[in-house]
Amino acid sequence: MRGNPIARSWVVMMHSGVPAVDWGDGNFLDILTGQFFQAVEKDVSHRALDSDLDWLKRIGRVEDYDVTNVVFASLPNFNRPRHK
Numbered sequence: 001m002r003g004n005p006i007a008r009s010w011v012v013m014m015h016s017g018v019p020a021v022d023w024g025d026g027n028f029l030d031i032l033t034g035q036f037f038q039a040v041e042k043d044v045s046h047r048a049l050d051s052d053l054d055w056l057k058r059i060g061r062v063e064d065y066d067v068t069n070v071v072f073a074s075l076p077n078f079n080r081p082r083h084k
Contacts, residue, residue, distance in 0.1 A: 005069035011048040014039065019048065019056055021075070031061050034076050 010022045011031075020028040020039075028039050048056075053070060056062040063071040 003063045003071040003073050004075050005071050006075070008065065008068055008070050009047060011053070011070045013045045013048055013052055014043050015045045016043070019052060019061070029075070031056060031072075036076075 006021055012020055012022055012028075014020055014028070019031040020037075021031060022044070023029055023036070026038050026040060028037055029035075030037060048070070050065075053062055053065045057064070061072070063073050065071060
């Protein structure tokens with residue numbers, strides 16, 4: 001697969017309907033807008049299902065997926081604040 005593979009378990013659907021990548025520490029990437037946002041675990045509805053990933057593939061946000069990974073053409077860099 002070409003692109004940036006992300007572990008499938010990190011691709012989630014929020015209760016709001018937003019598909020997201022769980023970046024850790026309460027940081028999520030909105031797959032539709034490319035914007036990062038803060039959320040808590042209870043805001044997550046479920047891990048992305050095949051039907052969710054098929055939709056994201058149809059609209060061009062996901063290149064491909066399998067049982068292990070979801071492949072994105074590109075992902076923005078998330079620059080965590082540095083601790084001083």
